Amino acid sequence: MEIWLIFFSSVILLGIFSQWLAWKFRFPSILALLVFGFIAGQFYDQTEFVKSDVLFAVVSLSVAVIMLEDGLTLHFRDLKDAGKPLLRLISVGAAVTWGLSMTALHYLANFSWQVSALSSHWGGSCCHWTNGYWAVAA
DSSP states (O other), rough: OOOOHHHHHHHHHHHHHHHHHHHTTTTTHHHHHHHHHHHHTTOOGGGGGOOHHHHHHHHHHHHHHHHHHHHTOOOOOGGGGEEEEHHHHHHHHHHHHHHHHHHHHHHOOOOOOOHHHHHHHHHTEEEEETEEEEEEEE
C-alpha cells in the first residue's frame, strides 16, 4: 500500500478522533488537535509527502478555522466572569515572562543586564543561536 495513503488517512482519523474526544469531555478542540499533532509528528516526516510551504499554509488555515469555530461558540455572558483572571494573566504573566527571559539571557547568553532587559522586552525573538554564540538582531 502507498505510504502517503496511510499518512493522509491517519491524519484525518486522528483529527476526527481528537474532535470527538474534545466534544465528549468538553474541552477546547485545539488542545486535543495539538496533542495528537505533536504525537503524530514524531512518527511521520511530513516533508516526504507535502512541501513545507504548502504544509505551513494548510496548518495556518486549519488554525484559523479552529479559532473561528471557537469564537462562534463563545458566549458573551461568560466574558463578564473572565475579567479579573484575564487581567491577571495579561499583567502578571507578561511581567513574569519578561523577568524570566531577562534572567535567562543574562545567565545563559552572558548578556549584560541592560541588554537582557531590552532583549527580553522584545520577547526574545531578536536573539538566536548562531555558530556557537548568541546573536542579537537590531
